[in-house]
Amino acid sequence: MPKSPQSHLDPRQPLVVDTTKLPRQPGATRALKRVVPAPADLGLELISVLEGSDVELDLELTSVSEGVYVSGRVRGSLTGECGRCLNEISRPFDVALKELYAYADSTTEETTDEDEVGRMQGDLIDLEPAVRDAVVLMLPTNPLCRADCPGLCSECGVHLDDLPADHSHEAVDPRWAALHQLTKPEE
Template sequence: MQQKSPSSTAKHRSPFVFDLRELGRRAGTLREYRRSVPAPAGLGFDLIGVPEGAPLVLELRLESVTEGVLVTGTVRGPLTGQCGRCLEPVTDEMVVDLCELFAYAASTTDETTDKDEVHRVDGDLIDVEPVVRDAVVLALPWTPLCRPDCAGLCPECGQRLDDLPADHTHETLDPRWAALADYDPKN
């Protein structure tokens, strides 16, 4: 009996890995999956992202095609972060669409593309984690907002403008005239 390598066994146990033996290689066969998986670390930016370990719901359709396995579906999960204008906490839910081809070894796609151009079927397994990671990170907003009309922070005192009165101002004195502030014409 042939032993599996430890890395192969660990990879097979990942919730992002799908075993294709149930699907088969006949073009047109398909299987649908719904899985809740813990979010991997580093799924986001400094201001917003999916918290590590948060549940990601994968609703995927794996379809055998001539060149490999076409994976389509959605990823659903929570987002947390800070508003890019006022730094208040932001929470939201994201839904991201996926569509990716995993090429069979020795297929025309495998032979005519570079290694990093298309994902590959690894034996009877596909690992969708890199596809999920790319789709989620690319769908994140560059500047998350607590609400679309967030006014941000006052550049003088740093307070949230939405919490301050509408007539909030700071008296600023032009530094060129600062010496005249103490001038008293009676002296």
């Protein structure tokens, strides 16, 4: 099955890793610790990692017979808004990253679909897709500022935490609205 041509990686990019110092001997390892700026669009509609904010990579690169196995942690800070009350959310994240990058012309590279495993380009690995997948997949689609957030009043839009316990709105059946006007005292 023909593989689509891949774009050339720039080793100066913060999420591109050069593996030339990692021996291609199964079991050889190399630690990779770096802080990189977050790429654009790292998140969902209501919560994300701000572009350019610090993302800490604490990874280990391990040579395996078919390529390089990357494992470790990705840490940073999330910002967004609560899906119930619209208050700002700011909290740290810490997510596991585990990805195999196949050597060019390896059996794994030849026998797997392009999206099943990462692909090395020479000695370079692009970590951005794996970091993006790890971070985005752990994000809640409806983030909350806290688990017991009561949200907003559906009638007046005020945060329910800021309203008294007996807060309510009089609901008048529209069919009786004209009669309701008769019971109001005249001004």
